[in-house]
Amino acid sequence: MLLCQVAVTGLSTMWPAAAVVLFLTCFTWTSAILHHRGPTAHTTLRYLLEPPVYAEVTARRGANVTLPCLLRSRPPHYKVRWTKVELLPHGLQNVVLVTNGHAQKVYGPLAHRASLRRAHILDASLRIANLELQDNGRYRCELINGLEDESVVITLSIEGVVFPYQSSSGRYKFTYLQAKEACEAQDATLATFHQLYRAWTEGLDCCNAGWLKDGTVRYPILHTRGPCGGDHLLPGIRSYGPKHKSEDHFDTFCFTSAMAGHVFFVDEQLNFMEADRACKDQGAQLARVGQLYSAWYFQYLDRCDGGWLHDGSVRFPITTPREHCGGLPDPGVRSFGYPDKTQRTYGAYCYR
Numbered sequence: 001m002l003l004c005q006v007a008v009t010g011l012s013t014m015w016p017a018a019a020v021v022l023f024l025t026c027f028t029w030t031s032a033i034l035h036h037r038g039p040t041a042h043t044t045l046r047y048l049l050e051p052p053v054y055a056e057v058t059a060r061r062g063a064n065v066t067l068p069c070l071l072r073s074r075p076p077h078y079k080v081r082w083t084k085v086e087l088l089p090h091g092l093q094n095v096v097l098v099t100n101g102h103a104q105k106v107y108g109p110l111a112h113r114a115s116l117r118r119a120h121i122l123d124a125s126l127r128i129a130n131l132e133l134q135d136n137g138r139y140r141c142e143l144i145n146g147l148e149d150e151s152v153v154i155t156l157s158i159e160g161v162v163f164p165y166q167s168s169s170g171r172y173k174f175t176y177l178q179a180k181e182a183c184e185a186q187d188a189t190l191a192t193f194h195q196l197y198r199a200w201t202e203g204l205d206c207c208n209a210g211w212l213k214d215g216t217v218r219y220p221i222l223h224t225r226g227p228c229g230g231d232h233l234l235p236g237i238r239s240y241g242p243k244h245k246s247e248d249h250f251d252t253f254c255f256t257s258a259m260a261g262h263v264f265f266v267d268e269q270l271n272f273m274e275a276d277r278a279c280k281d282q283g284a285q286l287a288r289v290g291q292l293y294s295a296w297y298f299q300y301l302d303r304c305d306g307g308w309l310h311d312g313s314v315r316f317p318i319t320t321p322r323e324h325c326g327g328l329p330d331p332g333v334r335s336f337g338y339p340d341k342t343q344r345t346y347g348a349y350c351y352r
């Protein structure tokens with residue numbers, strides 16, 4: 001189980017909003033299951049292979065992936081258009097690539113990383129190089145053939161870890177935009193509902209409500225307890241529903257994935273400024289919170305010493321729980337919150 005709370009000190013900062021909890025709509029996990037309605041569930045496709053070779057592709061940040069889309073037969077004249085399925089204003093579509101079978105053209109933010117695989121003449125699969133966190137999502141491969149347009153949808157899931165994040169000025173301080181920026185500053189993005197849902201199935205239990213990418217505010221509960229939505233409810237993702245993006249304030253759930261560099265620990269008694277210097281002296285930087293989580297999740301970093309991070313917080317990563325390392329029975333990144341920066345009590349986690 002991954003706890004979101006400040007594990008070692010600062011217990012008073014984790015008290016949840018019991019009053020609001022009465023109005024929660026709970027058990028939102030059902031919406032995860034409803035999501036797989038293919039757009040073509042009841043029609044037989046003539047030109048595209050359906051179901052697609054695989055409906056979901058999973059990969060880490062930095063990887064190259066192929067989203068499969070194969071033609072069953074080749075109409076005389078056609079185009080294949082790849083779009084990312086996203087809610088954009090004014091009915092805009094996020095077109096990634098268009099091909100007429102001979103030439104291809106790429107568009108938008110993915111343009112420099114997208115290409116066609118073209119393994120054979122019926123192959124319209126999309127390749128995306130050097131995956132980034134925000135590539136996560138659903139992609140539509142659409143065959144445009146005059147009257148009989150048809151399409152398949154493939155989900156690209158970035159493999160990674162969700163972590164709760166709180167402002168240095170305390171609990172529930174972020175607007176939606178601030179939450180988004182806070183995640184980005186920690187080498188992460190706002191988590192999606194699906195990412196949070198998956199983290200919940202992997203053991204995330206967190207009694208602080210946080211913003212998600214879709215503008216809703218939720219928190220994942222494994223062990224029901226009074227202050228976290230009530231002890232009469234089943235475990236699940238609690239929801240506050242959509243909130244006002246600029247007037248309401250919460251914590252946030254961030255998502256990060258694998259990274260190119262690695263995190264290492266400087267084992268000295270440093271204040272924050274000295275920690276910053278110690279990393280720079282080694283050609284590195286104080287690690288972002290997302291980088292520490294990534295090192296813990298993907299590189300099994302395990303260290304029983306609190307160290308300064310870039311945001312002024314002090315944390316340590318535990319993959320093999322033991323009695324004298326925070327005492328909690330489950331792996332996780334433990335936090336000392338944001339101590340006084342002049343204290344010479346901790347080491348430094350650096351990223352290079």
Ligand SMILES: *[C@@H]1O[C@H](CO)[C@@H](O)[C@H](O)[C@H]1NC(C)=O
Nearest residue numbers: 062063064065128129130131
């Ligand atoms: C991804 O593909 C590019 C070429 O498009 C290549 O240079 C790079 O090494 C590949 N990366 C991985 C992780 O395979």
